[in-house]
Amino acid sequence: MILITNKSDCCGCTACAMICNSEAITMTDDAMGFKYPVVDESKCTNCGLCDRVCAFQNGYDTSSNFNEQLIYAARHKDANELFLSQSGGASAAICKSVINQSGVVYGCVLDDTFTAIHKRCTTLEECEDLRGSKYVQSDLNNVFSYIRDDLKAGKLVLFTGTSCQTSGLKSYIPKKLHENLILCDIICHGVPSPKIWSDYTHYISNKYNKEIKGIKFRDKVKGWKSHVESFTFTDNTKIFSTSYTSLFYSHIMLRPSCGECRYTNYSRASDITIADFWGIEKVSDTFAADNKGCSVIMINTVKGETILNSISSEFNVLKSNKQECVQPNLCRPSVINSKSDKFEHDFEKHGFEYILNHYGNIGWRYQCKRAVRLIYRITLKRIIAVIKK
Ligand SMILES: Cc1cc2nc3c(=O)[nH]c(=O)nc-3n(C[C@H](O)[C@H](O)[C@H](O)COP(=O)(O)OP(=O)(O)OC[C@H]3O[C@@H](n4cnc5c(N)ncnc54)[C@H](O)[C@@H]3O)c2cc1C
Numbered sequence: 001m002i003l004i005t006n007k008s009d010c011c012g013c014t015a016c017a018m019i020c021n022s023e024a025i026t027m028t029d030d031a032m033g034f035k036y037p038v039v040d041e042s043k044c045t046n047c048g049l050c051d052r053v054c055a056f057q058n059g060y061d062t063s064s065n066f067n068e069q070l071i072y073a074a075r076h077k078d079a080n081e082l083f084l085s086q087s088g089g090a091s092a093a094i095c096k097s098v099i100n101q102s103g104v105v106y107g108c109v110l111d112d113t114f115t116a117i118h119k120r121c122t123t124l125e126e127c128e129d130l131r132g133s134k135y136v137q138s139d140l141n142n143v144f145s146y147i148r149d150d151l152k153a154g155k156l157v158l159f160t161g162t163s164c165q166t167s168g169l170k171s172y173i174p175k176k177l178h179e180n181l182i183l184c185d186i187i188c189h190g191v192p193s194p195k196i197w198s199d200y201t202h203y204i205s206n207k208y209n210k211e212i213k214g215i216k217f218r219d220k221v222k223g224w225k226s227h228v229e230s231f232t233f234t235d236n237t238k239i240f241s242t243s244y245t246s247l248f249y250s251h252i253m254l255r256p257s258c259g260e261c262r263y264t265n266y267s268r269a270s271d272i273t274i275a276d277f278w279g280i281e282k283v284s285d286t287f288a289a290d291n292k293g294c295s296v297i298m299i300n301t302v303k304g305e306t307i308l309n310s311i312s313s314e315f316n317v318l319k320s321n322k323q324e325c326v327q328p329n330l331c332r333p334s335v336i337n338s339k340s341d342k343f344e345h346d347f348e349k350h351g352f353e354y355i356l357n358h359y360g361n362i363g364w365r366y367q368c369k370r371a372v373r374l375i376y377r378i379t380l381k382r383i384i385a386v387i388k389k
Pocket residue numbers: 084085086087088089090091092106107108109116130131132133134135136137138160161162186187188189190191192274275276277278295327329
């Protein structure tokens with residue numbers, strides 16, 4: 001039976017819990033809100049299924065992948081779709097194609113409490129909430145078993161998610177049901193803590209003494225390349241912040257498995273991989289010069305190619321290759337911050353506002369560090385100028 005002794009061995013994909021016929025496994029929150037499988041030994045029959053299904057520990061199947069992926073830069077032709085999507089609108093078009101074939105789409109939304117969860121969508125309206133990246137680990141709940149039921153009923157199913165989620169799902173679904181399953185993953189930097197995210201939304205609401213109506217993790221109002229969160233309140237006022245973003249990029253609140261991620265390479269467990277096409281300006285100085293967004297689309301299988309053909313008329317597309325679209329999380333996992341254990345300990349002991357002041361980009365510590373960096377940079381510039389004279 002599955003036993004997690006090292007947290008970095010488990011990405012939380014839920015495959016083991018879903019496959020257990022004895023319902024012996026519960027996905028249980030740790031202090032950061034990351035879920036791990038816990039086995040009730042009194043129910044376990046030692047069948048071994050949970051160990052065998054774990055793609056994160058046993059490796060993943062790429063047997064239907066092309067030898068060479070097809071890689072494109074792509075931008076939705078519809079300006080509104082482009083604006084509402086995180087990158088170039090690839091996800092929205094893929095979802096639309098599946099819904100138009102009477103299929104079912106599963107993807108990540110923020111629910112009424114702004115918790116990231118995976119949701120089942122059967123209409124284009126329901127798919128609208130999938131747009132935009134939610135930089136927090138989503139709760140899959142029992143979604144894998146709903147997908148198996150949909151596939152058994154003969155439905156076409158699209159699942160969009162992180163690479164480890166798609167890989168876990170592929171391993172969980174029996175091979176005989178794979179034909180109608182389309183997997184779309186993202187190039188993935190890592191997922192932050194659901195508990196920190198939840199506390200942060202409460203902090204923002206309390207700070208402004210207003211009820212939050214909508215959240216964007218990366219609001220494109222400030223351009224595709226800027227990484228700024230926005231919160232819209234029920235009185236229609238809006239604020240921007242970078243506090244959560246700054247904690248995200250410090251890698252201090254990522255799931256431990258993200259530091260040992262198996263999927264930071266070109267060998268994907270999905271049919272299609274989508275992401276931001278960082279560096280598109282080096283490939284073409286006109287294609288995405290307006291800073292409104294650009295997707296990289298990697299086609300990994302024949303199924304992926306069929307989907308691409310069904311959406312290609314909606315996109316401006318540029319043929320690309322591995323060298324042009326390379327980015328850090330296609331080469332190696334993010335490096336987990338060495339202070340992350342202390343961060344977790346401090347969070348448990350002192351609560352959210354303490355860690356925001358202590359580790360975030362507010363508070364006197366951050367301002368002092370910033371001032372020192374600024375003085376250092378100015379001094380260095382002056383020294384270089386003197387030397388050049
Ligand atoms: C946690 C995370 C880390 C990422 N890291 C990188 C990176 O390092 N490099 C890079 O180029 N791109 C990264 N991305 C992907 C990028 O931000 C865009 O989501 C992607 O390019 C799709 O953009 P789009 O315009 O096609 O789709 P959008 O309309 O923005 O749709 C987003 C799609 O992503 C899915 N999604 C959103 N949030 C989550 C989540 N929390 N968990 C699972 N699925 C989710 C939705 O189901 C939807 O299908 C990351 C995304 C997430 C969520």
